[in-house]
Amino acid sequence: MIDSFEMQKRYYVSRLERFGNRPELHRTQIEDCESYLEMLQRAGSPGRFMEMVRTGGNMVSSSKAEALDRYRNRAAVYDALGQERKAAEDRQRMDVIQSARTHGELAEKLTVFEESTVTAFDENKAMNALGSVIEALFHLCTDPPGSGAEERSKAKFAAYWVQMKEADPDVSWQKIMDYPAYRDRVIFTESQMAVLEKKFREVHHG
Amino acid sequence: MDSTLRQMLDGFRFSLENFASSLGTGNDKLNRARVLMDELYARAEEGADIAAISMDPAFGEVGALIGELASEKPPASEEQAASAGVQAVASGDGIPPAGVAAAGYHMAFDSMDGTTRAKYAAYYERIFGIEARAENAIHFNTLLEEDGVLLDMSREPLIEAARDTLGKAGEAHSPTVDHQQELVISVYDRVETITELEYEGTRMAEFSNVEHPWDAMYIEVIGLLPGCAQAIEAFGPTDENVAKLRSSHRFMADFMGITWDEVFSDPRYLLFWREVFWPKVPSLKRTAYGVSSAEGWRDLLRAKFYDPYVKEEPPVSADPSRARVRFWRKEFPTPEVLGMLQDPPRPEVDPG
Numbered sequence: 403m404i405d406s407f408e409m410q411k412r413y414y415v416s417r418l419e420r421f422g423n424r425p426e427l428h429r430t431q432i433e434d435c436e437s438y439l440e441m442l443q444r445a446g447s448p449g450r451f452m453e454m455v456r457t458g459g460n461m462v463s464s465s466k467a468e469a470l471d472r473y474r475n476r477a478a479v480y481d482a483l484g485q486e487r488k489a490a491e492d493r494q495r496m497d498v499i500q501s502a503r504t505h506g507e508l509a510e511k512l513t514v515f516e517e518s519t520v521t522a523f524d525e526n527k528a529m530n531a532l533g534s535v536i537e538a539l540f541h542l543c544t545d546p547p548g549s550g551a552e553e554r555s556k557a558k559f560a561a562y563w564v565q566m567k568e569a570d571p572d573v574s575w576q577k578i579m580d581y582p583a584y585r586d587r588v589i590f591t592e593s594q595m596a597v598l599e600k601k602f603r604e605v606h607h608g
Numbered sequence: 609m610d611s612t613l614r615q616m617l618d619g620f621r622f623s624l625e626n627f628a629s630s631l632g633t634g635n636d637k638l639n640r641a642r643v644l645m646d647e648l649y650a651r652a653e654e655g656a657d658i659a660a661i662s663m664d665p666a667f668g669e670v671g672a673l674i675g676e677l678a679s680e681k682p683p684a685s686e687e688q689a690a691s692a693g694v695q696a697v698a699s700g701d702g703i704p705p706a707g708v709a710a711a712g713y714h715m716a717f718d719s720m721d722g723t724t725r726a727k728y729a730a731y732y733e734r735i736f737g738i739e740a741r742a743e744n745a746i747h748f749n750t751l752l753e754e755d756g757v758l759l760d761m762s763r764e765p766l767i768e769a770a771r772d773t774l775g776k777a778g779e780a781h782s783p784t785v786d787h788q789q790e791l792v793i794s795v796y797d798r799v800e801t802i803t804e805l806e807y808e809g810t811r812m813a814e815f816s817n818v819e820h821p822w823d824a825m826y827i828e829v830i831g832l833l834p835g836c837a838q839a840i841e842a843f844g845p846t847d848e849n850v851a852k853l854r855s856s857h858r859f860m861a862d863f864m865g866i867t868w869d870e871v872f873s874d875p876r877y878l879l880f881w882r883e884v885f886w887p888k889v890p891s892l893k894r895t896a897y898g899v900s901s902a903e904g905w906r907d908l909l910r911a912k913f914y915d916p917y918v919k920e921e922p923p924v925s926a927d928p929s930r931a932r933v934r935f936w937r938k939e940f941p942t943p944e945v946l947g948m949l950q951d952p953p954r955p956e957v958d959p960g
Contacts, residue, residue, distance in 0.1 A: 406703055406746050413750040420800045426960040427807050448746055449702035468803065475807040478959040479814050533821045537828055544832070544859045546851035582937070586818055589825050589933045597863060 406448040414439045427475050434467035462505050469499045469508075484582025487525040494519070528569035529583060534562040536588050539598045542605060559605055575602050617652060617661075619711035621645055622704050623674055641673040709745035710735065731761040756800075763796045763805050770796070781883035783876070783949040784823050788816040807959065815954050823876075823949055826933065830877045830942065832856050833868050834906070837913040850917050857918045865927025866942070868914060872906055876946040881906065 414435045421428035421435065441458075445451035455461055473492040480489035498515045502508035538559035545552035566573045578584045579595065590598065624641050644666040652661055661667055717725065717732045734757045742748035752758065770792035777785045791812050799805045836853035843849060860866045871877055886902035899905050931942045936953050 404743050404747050406744060409746050409750050413746065413753055416750065416753050421803075423800055424804055427803055428801065431803065452702055471803050472806055475803070475959045476810050478957050479807070479811045482955045482957040483814055483818065485814075530821075533825055537825060540829060543863070544852060544855040546848055546855065549848045549851065551848060551852055585934075586936065587821055587825075589822055589829060589935070591932050591934050591939050593930075594863060 407442075407446075407451075410442055410448050410451060411439065414442070428471055429474070430467040430470040431464075434464050437463070459503070460505060462502070462508060465505060465508060466499050466502065469512075470496055473499070484586065485525055485529075486581075486583070488522040491519055491521040494521075524569040525583065528566045528573060529587060531562040531565040531569065532578065532584055532587055534558060535566060536590075536598065538562065539601045539605070542601050543597065556605055563606070575599055575606075614652070616711050616715050617645070617649060619708050620648075620670055620674065622708045624677075635677075637673050637677055641670050641677070644670045644673075704745045706739050706742035706745055706748035709742075709748045710739040713739075727765070728761065731757055759800070759802060759805065762802055763799060766805075766809070767793055767796050781879055782820075782823070783879070783946060784816060784820045787819075787950055787952065788812060811957055815952070819949065819952055822935065826876065826945060827880050829864075830866070830871055830874055831880070832860055833866075833871055833914070834881075834909060837909040840913040840917070841909060845913075845917065853914070853917050854921055857921060858924060861924035861926070863930075864932075864942070865930030867924055867926050868910060870926050870931060870942070874942055874945070876949065879946060 418432060418435050418439075421432050425432060438455075441454055442448075442451050445454050473495045477489040477492040477496075480486070480492065495512070495515060498511050499508065502511050538555045541555045542552065542559070545555050570577075573584075578588070588595070624638060624645060647666050648661060648664065648670070651664065656664070713732060713735050717728070720728065734755065735752065738751045738755060738757070739748055742751055770789045774786065774789040774793070777789065792809075795808045795812065796805065799808055833853075833856055836849070836856050840849045840853065857867075872881070882902040886905055889899075889905055894900060894905075897905075897908055899908050928941065932939045933942055933945060934940075935945070935948055936955060938953065940948060
């Protein structure tokens with residue numbers, strides 16, 4: 403016959419051990435586990451503990467902790483990549499999670515948020531259009547003036563520049579140079595980019 | 609009634625009785641859900657299977673009511689204390705059997721199609737084995753946590769998919785795809801939690817999502833000169849094709865210090881040329897020109913479709929000081945590109 407009180411404790415200790423190997427990724431879940439271990443001690447029995455869990459939100463804090471760790475970790479990846487809008491969207495997601503009081507509210511609020519947000523989608527759209535913008539400018543440096551090739555490169559530049567503008571109304575040559583999410587996708591050095599900038603000014607008129 | 613369906617319905621009923629302990633017996637939603645549960649039990653006893661029960665409107669309504677009950681505030685303290693007492697008497701130590709905690713896994717497994725079920729059968733057998741050994745729900749959850757089967761069920765199919773992609777990616781000879789899949793296999797193998805799995809998955813995919821288009825742009829740029837010669841071979845020495853080639857010949861030397869010779873000594877471009885471009889040259893053309901190797905095609909292009917059109921041009925020369933690219937916020941000589949893509953100097957992530 404198992405000792406359910408010890409078994410319940412073992413459950414949380416086991417989780418804490420795994421989380422402890424990379425505590426930076428599990429910050430909120432570690433706090434959550436520790437709070438339940440304390441609650442278990444206060445309860446004194448697994449039955450009383452389960453009753454306290456039921457009346458205390460049925461472990462919604464654990465669902466929130468898992469989601470908060472997930473999105474905080476992901477925002478850190480986006481921060482490293484300089485993808486500020488995707489990081490900001492995950493931080494908004496964390497605010498939504500924080501505000502939920504029940505499992506139902508958590509699911510409902512996240513659903514509403516996912517259906518309304520476009521920030522990360524737009525950042526991806528702008529980044530994906532950038533490659534074609536830069537390649538069009540590169541080819542325009544060697545396309546014979548008045549040729550069909552030049553016409554095609556100009557059309558390609560215009561189409562993808564519109565896509566970038568739609569996804570990022572603030573986009574400019576300067577932003578391509580300064581914003582890591584854009585700059586890191588472009589192979590050219592600063593001096594090579596200066597050459598392409600001249601072409602950009604010619605086709606973009608400013 | 610089959611055992612899986614019974615476990616599922618028992619799980620629902622157990623949830624309802626849990627709410628009874630905190631909400632009391634006078635809660636209308638709870639009472640309505642209990643009535644519906646009795647109806648579902650009756651239909652199951654009459655022979656309705658799990659699919660029929662899942663489609664029953666009463667089943668959906670019970671699910672919605674359980675969701676709503678989770679948000680209900682407990683009644684005044686006296687009633688709560690009284691109902692908690694009733695519950696304690698009714699269920700002894702208040703700990704449900706392992707079957708209640710495992711009901712969701714049975715439901716998930718039974719609802720899988722044959723292919724999915726075969727793929728995940730080993731994991732579910734582990735879970736059901738734990739259920740058989742567990743004395744109650746707490747024991748089950750602890751053994752499940754310690755076993756790590758849920759983590760294995762998430763990561764092992766991902767590792768398998770990465771091995772599969774790596775095998776199929778052989779033809780693409782893409783250093784970024786190869787690096788990503790090799791990394792997935794080694795990193796997923798050592799993660800210890802689902803959170804870590806998700807984090808590492810995002811980190812690897814997002815970095816690869818930058819490197820892959822970077823590499824495509826590099827191939828486009830470094831391959832400009834053979835691309836121009838190839839256009840003349842394919843479409844003839846039109847004024848436009850010849851003008852583009854001459855302009856590119858001058859531009860690449862001026863812009864990046866690169867001439868034909870540097871293109872064909874670039875390890876990244878050579879990988880593309882030998883393994884991706886050359887295999888796609890039609891056999892009719894190979895026969896027509898009497899060429900049987902990637903190097904032969906390179907020499908043909910240069911002798912017939914490049915040099916003759918630039919011989920009147922002012923001489924150009926290589927300049928290694930300008931043959932550089934920017935990768936992950938630093939500048940590197942172009943001959944190092946292949947090595948960098950195989951072991952990219954990625955920025956650090958700080959989740960702390």
